[in-house]
Amino acid sequence: xxxxxxSPRHKVTETGTPVTLRCHQxxxxxxxxxxxxxxxxxxxxxxxxxxxxDTDKGEVSDGYSVSRSxxxxxxxxxxxxxxxxxxxxxxxxxxxxGPDTEAFFGQGTRLTVV
Amino acid sequence: xxxxxxMEGPVTLxxxxxxTINCTYTATGYPSLFWYVQYPGEGxxxxxxxxxxxxxxxxxxxxxxxxxxxxxxxxEKGSVQVSDSAVYFCALxxxxxTGKLIFGQGTTLQVKP
Numbered sequence: 001x002x003x004x005x006x007s008p009r010h011k012v013t014e015t016g017t018p019v020t021l022r023c024h025q026x027x028x029x030x031x032x033x034x035x036x037x038x039x040x041x042x043x044x045x046x047x048x049x050x051x052x053x054d055t056d057k058g059e060v061s062d063g064y065s066v067s068r069s070x071x072x073x074x075x076x077x078x079x080x081x082x083x084x085x086x087x088x089x090x091x092x093x094x095x096x097x098g099p100d101t102e103a104f105f106g107q108g109t110r111l112t113v114v
Numbered sequence: 115x116x117x118x119x120x121m122e123g124p125v126t127l128x129x130x131x132x133x134t135i136n137c138t139y140t141a142t143g144y145p146s147l148f149w150y151v152q153y154p155g156e157g158x159x160x161x162x163x164x165x166x167x168x169x170x171x172x173x174x175x176x177x178x179x180x181x182x183x184x185x186x187x188x189x190e191k192g193s194v195q196v197s198d199s200a201v202y203f204c205a206l207x208x209x210x211x212t213g214k215l216i217f218g219q220g221t222t223l224q225v226k227p
Binding site: 004031040041042043044050058090092094098099101103108 | 150155159163207215216
C-alpha cells in the first residue's frame with residue numbers, strides 16, 4: 001500500500017470554525033490532490049499541488065485553501081466551515097501527471113459541520 | 115468541458131452473475147480512462163486503465179475496452195463474487211490536466227450469495 005496518511009479520520013465541527021485536514025505521504029511523490037466525495041457527484045477536485053509551494057485550484061475550490069511547505073505534507077483548510085462542506089475528503093498522490101500514471105488515495109476524512 | 119457519466123446504482127446481483135457497469139465520457143483529444151474501486155470504509159484503488167483507443171484494461175477478472183467511436187469504457191466481469199461488493203468509479207484524465215482526475219458519480223454494486 002502507498003504510504004498515505006490522512007488525519008484526522010473523523011471530525012465534527014461547528015459552523016464558522018476553521019478546520020485543517022492533513023495529508024502525509026512517505027512516497028516522495030511530487031503531485032498531491034484533495035478531493036471531496038459526495039453522493040451523486042463522485043469525487044471532485046478541490047485543490048492540487050505540483051511541488052513544494054506550488055498549488056492550484058480545482059473544480060470546487062471556493063471556501064478552501066491549501067498549503068504545501070514540504071514534499072510530504074499537503075494541508076487543506078476550511079477557513080470558516082459551512083454545512084455544505086460536510087463531506088468525505090480524500091487525499092491522493094501521483095508520481096507524475098502522465099496519462100499512464102496511477103493515483104494513490106488515502107483512506108479519507110469524514111467531516112461533519114453542524 | 116470534460117465529464118464522465120456512469121449508470122445509476124445501486125446494482126444488485128447474485129453471485130456468479132454477469133456484471134456490466136456503463137460509463138461514457140465527454141472529452142477533447144485523447145484522454146486516459148480508468149476504473150477505480152472503493153471497498154467499504156476505504157479509499158479508492160485503481161482497478162484497471164486504458165490509455166488509447168481500442169486498448170483493453172483488465173484486472174481481477176474485470177475488463178473494460180476504450181471505445182472512442184462510442185466514447186465509452188464499460189466495466190464487465192463474467193462472474194461476480196460477494197467480495198466484489200463495492201463502489202465503482204469511472205474516471206478520465208488528460209495529460210494537460212496535471213494528473214487531475216474527473217470522476218463519474220460512482221455505482222454501488224451489491225452481490226448477494
